[in-house]
Amino acid sequence: MAPVLEIEGLRKTYRSRRRGERRALDGFDMVVEAGQVHGFLGPNGSGKTTTLRTLLGLIRPNGGRMAILGREVPAALPAVANQVGAIVESPQFFPHFSAHDTLSLLARAGGVPQRRVTEVLELVGLRDRARERVKTYSLGMKQRLAVASALLKNPKLLILDEPANGLDPGGIREMRTLVRDLAAGGMTVLFSSHILGEVQQICDSVTIISLGRRVAAGPVAEVLAQHSGGGLRVRLEAVTDLPVAADLLTRAGARVTPADDHLVVHGIDKPATVTRTLAGSGLYVSELAPITADLESVFLELTGTAPVPGQHRQVDQSTVVDRPAGTTASDPTTGGKA
Amino acid sequence: MNLYTTELRRLYKRRFIRYTALGGLLVLVAVVVSMFLINQKIGPEQWAAAERQAEQEWRLQVEETQRLRTQCEQARAAGNTADHPAGCAEIEAPPREAFKAEWYLPSTFDFRREFEPTLTTLTAVLALVAFLCGASFVGAEWSSGGMTNLLLWRPRRLEVLFTKLAALLSALAGLTVLTAAAWTAAFWAVGTLRGTTEKMTPGVWQSLGLTGLRGLVLVLAAGAVGFGLASLGRHTALALGGVLGVMVVAQFGLGLVLELAGARFVGKWMLHTYLLAWMQKKVTLYDWNACAVSYGGACEPATFDITWQASSVLLAAGLALVVGGAAWAMRRRDIT
Ligand SMILES: Nc1ncnc2c1ncn2[C@@H]1O[C@H](COP(=O)(O)OP(=O)(O)OP(=O)(O)O)[C@@H](O)[C@H]1O
Ligand SMILES: [Mg+2]
Numbered sequence: 001m002a003p004v005l006e007i008e009g010l011r012k013t014y015r016s017r018r019r020g021e022r023r024a025l026d027g028f029d030m031v032v033e034a035g036q037v038h039g040f041l042g043p044n045g046s047g048k049t050t051t052l053r054t055l056l057g058l059i060r061p062n063g064g065r066m067a068i069l070g071r072e073v074p075a076a077l078p079a080v081a082n083q084v085g086a087i088v089e090s091p092q093f094f095p096h097f098s099a100h101d102t103l104s105l106l107a108r109a110g111g112v113p114q115r116r117v118t119e120v121l122e123l124v125g126l127r128d129r130a131r132e133r134v135k136t137y138s139l140g141m142k143q144r145l146a147v148a149s150a151l152l153k154n155p156k157l158l159i160l161d162e163p164a165n166g167l168d169p170g171g172i173r174e175m176r177t178l179v180r181d182l183a184a185g186g187m188t189v190l191f192s193s194h195i196l197g198e199v200q201q202i203c204d205s206v207t208i209i210s211l212g213r214r215v216a217a218g219p220v221a222e223v224l225a226q227h228s229g230g231g232l233r234v235r236l237e238a239v240t241d242l243p244v245a246a247d248l249l250t251r252a253g254a255r256v257t258p259a260d261d262h263l264v265v266h267g268i269d270k271p272a273t274v275t276r277t278l279a280g281s282g283l284y285v286s287e288l289a290p291i292t293a294d295l296e297s298v299f300l301e302l303t304g305t306a307p308v309p310g311q312h313r314q315v316d317q318s319t320v321v322d323r324p325a326g327t328t329a330s331d332p333t334t335g336g337k338a
Numbered sequence: 339m340n341l342y343t344t345e346l347r348r349l350y351k352r353r354f355i356r357y358t359a360l361g362g363l364l365v366l367v368a369v370v371v372s373m374f375l376i377n378q379k380i381g382p383e384q385w386a387a388a389e390r391q392a393e394q395e396w397r398l399q400v401e402e403t404q405r406l407r408t409q410c411e412q413a414r415a416a417g418n419t420a421d422h423p424a425g426c427a428e429i430e431a432p433p434r435e436a437f438k439a440e441w442y443l444p445s446t447f448d449f450r451r452e453f454e455p456t457l458t459t460l461t462a463v464l465a466l467v468a469f470l471c472g473a474s475f476v477g478a479e480w481s482s483g484g485m486t487n488l489l490l491w492r493p494r495r496l497e498v499l500f501t502k503l504a505a506l507l508s509a510l511a512g513l514t515v516l517t518a519a520a521w522t523a524a525f526w527a528v529g530t531l532r533g534t535t536e537k538m539t540p541g542v543w544q545s546l547g548l549t550g551l552r553g554l555v556l557v558l559a560a561g562a563v564g565f566g567l568a569s570l571g572r573h574t575a576l577a578l579g580g581v582l583g584v585m586v587v588a589q590f591g592l593g594l595v596l597e598l599a600g601a602r603f604v605g606k607w608m609l610h611t612y613l614l615a616w617m618q619k620k621v622t623l624y625d626w627n628a629c630a631v632s633y634g635g636a637c638e639p640a641t642f643d644i645t646w647q648a649s650s651v652l653l654a655a656g657l658a659l660v661v662g663g664a665a666w667a668m669r670r671r672d673i674t
Contacts, residue, residue, distance in 0.1 A: 014672075057493045058486060058673040077493040086490050092483025096353055102484075105351075108344040110491040149487060 002070045004157050004188040005032040005055075010064035012050055012212075024050040026212035027064070032157075032190050032205075037183045039199040039220075040192040042209035043305045045315045048192040049089045051209070052161050056086055069156060082110060085155035089162060091146040095135035099126055099145045102134060103152060112152055120148040125174070139166035147175070151182075158182060160191035164198060176202050200295040210303045213321040220295065227298040232271055235262040235287035236278075245283050252277045264291065341492060345505035354478070355471045359513060362467035366517065369459060370524045377447040377532035388442035396437040403431040447533030450542055453525050454549055458617045460521050461553035465560035468510050472564030473578040475506055480572040486673055499668045503565055503661075510561045514554050522546075552616060552646070559657050566660035570667055585609075602628065603642045616649040 012025040024047045032038040042048050053059040055066055057074040066073050068080050093102050103117045121130045124144040134142065143166045150158060164172050172195070179189050179202055193199050199206065200220060207217040216223050236245055239261055246256045246263055252273065257264040268274060275285055293301075300306035304319040349355060378384065410426035479485045479502075492498050529535040568578055589608060596604045605611040605623045615621040621644045628640035 053672075053674065056490055058489065060670075060672060074493070081491065081493045084490075088486070088490075091487065093487065094478060094482045094484045097351065101351060105344055105348055106487065106491055108347065109341050109488060111340050153491075 002034075003031045003067075004034045004036075004069055005030065005038075005190060006065075006067045007031075007051070007055070008065050010051065010054065010066065011062045012047075012054055012059060013062050024212055025054070025061070025064075028209060028212055029214050030207045030217070032188060034188055035183065035186060036204040037179055037189045037202055038191075039203035039206040040190060040209070041194075041196070041199060041206055041299055042192075043303050043315070043318045046209045046303075046318065047212040048209060049161055050212075052086070052088055052159055052192070056084070056088065056159070058088070082153055083156040084159065085150035085153050085157070086159035087146040087150045087161055087163065088159075090165065091142070091149070093134045093142070093145065096133055098131050098133055099137075099148070100130040102145065103149060106149055107152055110153060116152055116154070120151045123151065123178070124148040125171075140168055140171055143167055144171070147178075156187065158187055158189045158191075160189070162192055162194070164193055164195055172198065196294075196296045196299055206295075208299060208302055210319045210321065211316065215302045215319055215321050216298075224293060224295065224298055227293060227301060231291040232265045232268060232274060233262050233287065233289045233291050234265055234274055234278075234285060237284055237286045241283050244281070245278055248277055248281055248283070249274065262287070341498070341501045342505055345502050346509060349471075349475060349505055349509050352475065352478075354474045358467055358470050358474070362463050363517065365463050366460065366521065369456070370521070370528065373447065373456075373525070374528050374532055376445060377528065378444040379532055380443055380446045380534075384443060385439065388439040391442040392437040392439045395442075396432070396434055399437075400431040403429060447525070447528050449525065449529030449533065449535040450537050452533075453522075453529070454546060456521070456525060457518075457546070457549050457553055458614070460518065461556050461617060464510075464514055464517060464553070464557045467513075468557045468561035469564035469582075470578075471510070472506055472561040472566075473568040475568075476502060476565050477568030477571070477573050477578060480569065489673065495668050496665060499569065499665060503562065506561055506565055507558050510558055511554065514557045518550055518553070549617065556613065556616060556653075559653055562657060563660050566657075566664040569664040570660070602640075606642065606644070611644055612649040612652050615644040616646050616653065619646045620644065 007028060007030040010025050010028040011023075014022045014024055016022075028047065028051060030040075030051070040048055040051075050059065054061045055068070055073065057077045060074075068076075068084060071080050073080065093099075097105075099121065100117065103120065104114060106112075107114055107117050118127075121127050124147050126141065126144050126148065129137070129141065134145065137145065143163065147160065147163055150160065164175055167175060176198065179191070183189055183204075203220055205217070205219045206223060208215045208223075216227070218226075234245070234249075236242060242258060242261075242263060246258055249256050249263070249265055249268075252268075254268045254274075255266040257266075265274060271288055271290070274288060278285055297306075302319060305313060305317070307313065407426050407429045410429055414426060476485075476499075479488070485498075488498060489495060526535060564578065567581060571578070571581075589610075592607060593604055596607060601607075602625050603623045605621070611621055611623070623642040623644065624639040625642070626639045
């Protein structure tokens with residue numbers, strides 16, 4: 001089955017008379033398979049919104065190709081538009097219309113039955129406030145309205161740019177459930193977010209972008225595994241035995257980093273080697289676990305945006321990926337997945 | 339079609355647009371009411387009153403003359419000839435015919451003569467309303483992000499822009515036709531009750547119809563220009579108010595500079611001259627400093643005619659520039 005969304009070598013340079021040029025996208029690639037919930041991650045200013053706007057025909061790219069549901073866009077955009085629901089970055093609405101009016105006008109323009117308006121308002125929890133002017137809404141309520149507008153068409157592909165922005169904890173959890181339900185119903189969801197715990201929980205796969213280029217992509221588990229470095233955490237029954245164990249393992253060819261009450265072991269192909277080596281000297285392992293990094297630390301490592309004490313990182317200070325050679329975008333320094 | 343009816347609906351739901359239209363209508367009502375109040379029907383009674391007043395004015399003049407002549411004669415008798423060297427005979431009362439009764443008639447509304455100029459007033463008010471509505475309609479869409487949302491649903495940008503424009507123009511046309519009908523009826527009533535509606539030949543009606551049509555064109559053009567400018571600037575009517583202000587100031591400034599530089603026919607450089615010429619078919623500018631010799635050898639001011647044809651060229655060019663520019667920007671520019 002063809003991917004729902006394909007982007008290859010997308011380039012966008014913003015030109016302004018005063019500031020000159022800014023390369024927002026510089027050969028960016030992305031693939032989203034059908035039925036997935038795909039997370040789109042990247043530091044501030046890395047080009048997420050630019051990508052989504054370009055995809056939706058709001059911005060004209062300088063190069064590259066894009067396809068939605070197998071059709072080349074922007075050329076085929078009018079044909080696929082009714083299957084793509086989207087919100088782009090803090091969506092705004094005409095402040096003096098009510099939520100109901102806003103959605104009703106959109107539904108009319110798009111030939112969607114009016115019944116659907118009430119449905120989506122109910123879905124995002126705005127039913128009882130739908131007749132009030134958008135101007136009087138809180139940030140989260142506007143965000144809910146935006147999600148409602150994206151859902152109005154009952155799209156095949158749902159694109160959400162920071163949908164959780166401004167939502168309360170309950171709202172975030174509802175959003176999570178909503179996205180899962182939609183995906184279970186066969187919808188493909190692409191969303192950008194900075195809340196990585198959230199992404200890790202609901203996404204099947206992710207794409208990470210830094211300075212307009214892809215640094216990593218693939219199923220969440222794979223991305224995590226690849227960037228955890230294959231380390232093992234080794235704990236013994238007696239803490240006092242740790243130095244001896246470290247010595248033994250080093251001689252067996254491992255790189256060992258001692259910690260307070262355990263050892264971190266790298267460079268071992270099979271965990272069984274650890275057990276065998278130590279058991280041979282009468283040391284018994286009480287815990288042997290692969291160190292799994294969470295998405296947050298992988299993200300910080302990949303994008304090079306982990307805070308350094310005493311430094312104020314500026315935006316645009318993040319990992320620069322070498323320009324992808326050919327079609328594969330694998331990156332030698334960070335091991336990004338093509 | 340979906341989009342067109344949606345846009346009409348959106349237009350109708352916009353409060354600013356409703357209030358602006360309402361404000362314009364109130365101004366027009368005020369004009370009609372004041373025309374009604376300041377005019378009177380002329381009957382035998384009014385004529386008699388005017389006759390009486392003319393007679394009275396004349397008598398006052400005669401008395402005054404009498405008094406002056408007596409004074410003069412007394413002075414001459416006293417040997418003072420300096421003040422009245424030519425004698426007192428030249429102090430003469432004006433003839434009775436010099437006091438015409440019609441001067442003393444109250445003002446009355448002659449539909450045939452006075453209705454046509456009111457069409458210019460009507461057009462001016464409606465054109466202003468059209469400009470503001472056009473600007474706000476699309477400007478608020480742009481600045482509020484509504485346009486972006488709509489484009490996610492209807493990615494054909496030019497189609498969206500021109501459908502919006504079509505909805506605006508058809509609504510304005512409807513408003514203008516209805517208002518013009520009511521306006522005509524109202525002034526017909528003013529004519530009937532406070533003046534006369536005599537001598538309305540088909541030719542006069544036709545001329546009125548044509549003027550009305552030119553008015554309609556001007557209203558639609560104003561709407562389209564407001565729409566185009568706001569779409570180009572992608573901002574609300576507020577920004578447009580600025581543009582309007584700058585234009586007025588620039589026009590005044592330009593006028594002043596030209597005046598100081600002693601340019602001829604300063605009106606030639608003023609936009610409103612052309613708008614007026616469009617409505618009145620012709621505007622004649624005078625240069626009072628120049629002397630064109632006339633038959634009698636007297637000095638007549640030089641003149642310069644601006645015709646509605648010349649205006650139409652200017653209007654069409656301006657319209658094409660603004661709307662074409664808006665379309666071009668809509669096609670080309672990123673929406674961020
Ligand atoms: N209209 C614009 N004109 C000029 N530069 C722009 C414009 N919009 C975005 N940029 C630049 O393009 C780069 C990418 O911006 P973009 O909005 O895509 O980032 P983002 O990944 O969405 O960031 P965030 O996480 O903060 O939303 C930034 O450097 C930004 O300054
Ligand atoms: Mg963004």
